[in-house]
Amino acid sequence: MYDSGGKPARHGALRPRNWLAKLPLRDRDYAARTANQPGSQAALPSLQARLLARALRRLIKPRQVSLADIPLIRALMAMLTRSRLPADVTATRVRWPVAGEWLHPPQPRRGRALLYLHGGGFICGNPRTHRAITARLATLLQVSVFVPDYPLAPEHPFPAAPDSVLVAWRWLLDQSFRSDRLLLAGDSAGGGLALTLMQDCRQLGLPLPAAVALFSPWTDLTCSGPALQQNAERCAWFSPQQLHFAARLYAGSADPAGARLSPLHGDLSGLPPLQLHVSDSELLRDDSLRLAERAAAAGTAVKLTVWHGLPHAWPNFAGLMPEADACLAQAAAALAGTPVRAAPAA
16 A cells, blocks of 8 residues: 655656667667657656556466456456555545545635546446545645546446446536536546547537546547557556457447547547647557547647656556656646646756
C-alpha cells in the first residue's frame, strides 16, 4: 500500500547530452522524431518507472487469459493499484440512485466537481482501485471528485457501462451542478467511456463538461492501431491477446466498430477541449494519436502529450512514479485553466 497524496515522488535525472545514444535501439527512432516536438515527454523513464514496468511484465503480461481468469485479474488490479487516502481527503459512498464514491478535499470549491471514469479494460477496477489518481486530482483541483462504480463485463456487457455513466452524468446535473463547472476525466477503458459519454450527451441535447483529460484512453475496440503489433513487446501491462479478450467480453454480441463501443469512429465535432496523455510504448498508443488527429480535424481543441517508455495508464502509480505525479499535475493545471510552471533550473 502506498500514499496517494502527499509529496510527489522524486523525478529522475535530466537527460544527458548523449541521452539518445543511450536508448535501446527499439526506442531511438521514436525519441529522435519526438524529442523536439511540442508536448512530447521523451526523457528517459525514471528508475521507479522501469522497476514498475518490470513487475507488471512478470505479474500480468505473460498470462494467456480466459474467462476463468476474471477473478484473478480483478484481484491483481486491486493489489497493484491499492493506495491509502491522504488524511485530509474523505470518501463518501453513494449507493442510490447512482453507485459510486465521492472524494472530498478540505474546503472543496463550491459548485464545482470532477466526474472520473476508472479504467480496467471494462472487466475490472472500481472507485477504490483508482484513488491514487482521484485523490490527487481532488487535492490539486480542490474540487470534489465523483467516481461511478459502473457495471463490468462479462456479467454486464455493453451497453451497461455507458448507460450507467450517462445516468451518473444526468444525476450530477440534477444536483444543481452547472455543466460549465463540471470537469470530466478517465483512464484506459474509462477514457473511452468519457468520450462515449460526450457523444451521447451531444446526441441527446445534454450539456457537455467544461474540459476533459484522458489518460491512455481505449477508444477503438476493434484493436486496429498499428501499435498493437509495433508495441507487442514494449508494452508492460498486457499483450494483444489480453486486449482482444477484454474487447470481446465487453462488446458481447454488439459490433465493436460501433460508435458507442469505439468512440474514435464517432462524430468528434463540438466537443469541449481535450487533453490526452499517452505513452509511446503502450498497445493503445494509436487510440490517442488517431483521436487527436481526428478531433482536431473536426474542429475540437486538442492537446496531446506523448510520454516515453512508460506503462499504460501510469498515473495509477501517483506517489510511486515521478512521471505519474508530473502527468497529473499537468492535467490538473490544464483542467483548471492555469499554465504549468517549469521547475527552476538546478
